Amino acid sequence: MQVYGVDIASRLLLGTAQYPSPTILGEAVQASGAEIVTVSLRRESGGDQHGQAFWTLIRDMGARVLPNTAGCHTVKEAVTTAQMAREVFDTNWIKLEVIGDNDTLCPNVFDLVEAARVLSEDGFEVFPYTTEDLVVAEHLLQAGCKVLMPWGAPIGTGLGLNNAYGLRTMRAHFADVPMIIDAGIGLPSHAAHAMELGFDAVLLNTAVARAGDPVAMARAFAQAVEAGSTARSADPMEARDMASPSTPVLGKASLG
Amino acid sequence: MKIIVNGQSLEVTATLLDAALGELGYGEARVATALNGEFVPAPARASTSLGNGDRLEILAPMQGG
Numbered sequence: 029m030q031v032y033g034v035d036i037a038s039r040l041l042l043g044t045a046q047y048p049s050p051t052i053l054g055e056a057v058q059a060s061g062a063e064i065v066t067v068s069l070r071r072e073s074g075g076d077q078h079g080q081a082f083w084t085l086i087r088d089m090g091a092r093v094l095p096n097t098a099g100c101h102t103v104k105e106a107v108t109t110a111q112m113a114r115e116v117f118d119t120n121w122i123k124l125e126v127i128g129d130n131d132t133l134c135p136n137v138f139d140l141v142e143a144a145r146v147l148s149e150d151g152f153e154v155f156p157y158t159t160e161d162l163v164v165a166e167h168l169l170q171a172g173c174k175v176l177m178p179w180g181a182p183i184g185t186g187l188g189l190n191n192a193y194g195l196r197t198m199r200a201h202f203a204d205v206p207m208i209i210d211a212g213i214g215l216p217s218h219a220a221h222a223m224e225l226g227f228d229a230v231l232l233n234t235a236v237a238r239a240g241d242p243v244a245m246a247r248a249f250a251q252a253v254e255a256g257s258t259a260r261s262a263d264p265m266e267a268r269d270m271a272s273p274s275t276p277v278l279g280k281a282s283l284g
Numbered sequence: 285m286k287i288i289v290n291g292q293s294l295e296v297t298a299t300l301l302d303a304a305l306g307e308l309g310y311g312e313a314r315v316a317t318a319l320n321g322e323f324v325p326a327p328a329r330a331s332t333s334l335g336n337g338d339r340l341e342i343l344a345p346m347q348g349g
Contacts, residue, residue, distance in 0.1 A: 043349030053347075068348025069316065071290040071341065074309025079344025083314055086345065096348045104321070111323040112316035112343055183349070233349035 029228045031175050031206050032121070032153040034092070038063045039223065039253045041094065041208065042246070043233020050085050052242050057089055060246035065091045066123055066231065068098050069113055094155060096123040097143075101136070106143040110152060122147060123177070123210075125157045133183040133211075137164040141171050148172025157210050160194035162201055169205065176202065177210035177231065180222065184234050186214020189221055199226045216245075216252030223256025224264060285336040302329035305342070315344050 095113035128136025239245035
């Protein structure tokens with residue numbers, strides 16, 4: 029996969045939140061094989077060094093960071109957060125989230141497009157967290173995005189691919205655009221499904237961080253992503269409604 | 285003067301942003317700043333004046349999804 033001119037071998041992007049400990053986070057990232065990890069910015073008091081310790085941990089992992097604008101509800105909030113993230117993390121990459129609804133964490137796609145335009149014009153390389161809506165996707169591309177990140181399901185639900193038809197259509201419609209399924213992945217089988225549909229990668233966090241054994245789950249996701257990717261390359265059979273015997277009928281004995 | 289730092293009202297004597305960060309204990313910490321909702325790049329901190337009641341956001345790297 030190539031995003032914004034960077035070759036990425038791993039098809040799994042991993043979030044860094046909600047792990048039981050920094051040590052387990054580090055081991056999970058290693059087990060996942062992820063080359064890109066998502067991070068955020070939050071308030072820190074002067075005496076507190078949590079942010080600095082976290083930054084040291086991430087830097088030592090050697091992974092490329094993708095800062096997010098999680099929790100932003102307006103263009104202004106998202107743009108300012110992105111500007112601050114660019115300085116702190118020293119990257120033009122930004123995972124752009126502009127939330128429109130607190131129950132579903134559904135993106136506000138109108139403000140998302142506008143924020144993507146503002147940030148792209150300012151030199152950012154935007155990874156927009158969006159829906160499977162084709163018209164919105166087209167507007168995001170026109171705004172300067174070179175990658176799309178449609179949701180599988182609402183963030184943190186673990187429901188998998190809620191609208192496989194819509195995602196399949198999106199994949200077919202934007203055949204040449206790198207696309208990453210972001211959010212809603214709960215099981216390795218969901219990740220494999222996304223890869224079988226032809227998506228370039230999956231981005232997930234809670235499914236690994238909240239597993240009983242995050243390190244083992246990270247490994248399971250890596251295997252699932254690889255399996256799904258290989259299956260896509262192997263050109264899966266077409267599904268059909270009626271049964272068809274796999275054992276040859278020709279030469280069957282007449283025993284009735 | 286009193287300014288609002290990360291939502292908390294604090295007294296500072298510094299009148300410039302870079303000096304206020306030092307006074308508040310951030311030192312060389314890897315943080316980004318926004319004053320009254322506007323991003324202030326690190327090179328501009330030394331020339332950014334603070335006023336009574338200003339809202340200062342100081343953000344640091346954190347876990348994220």
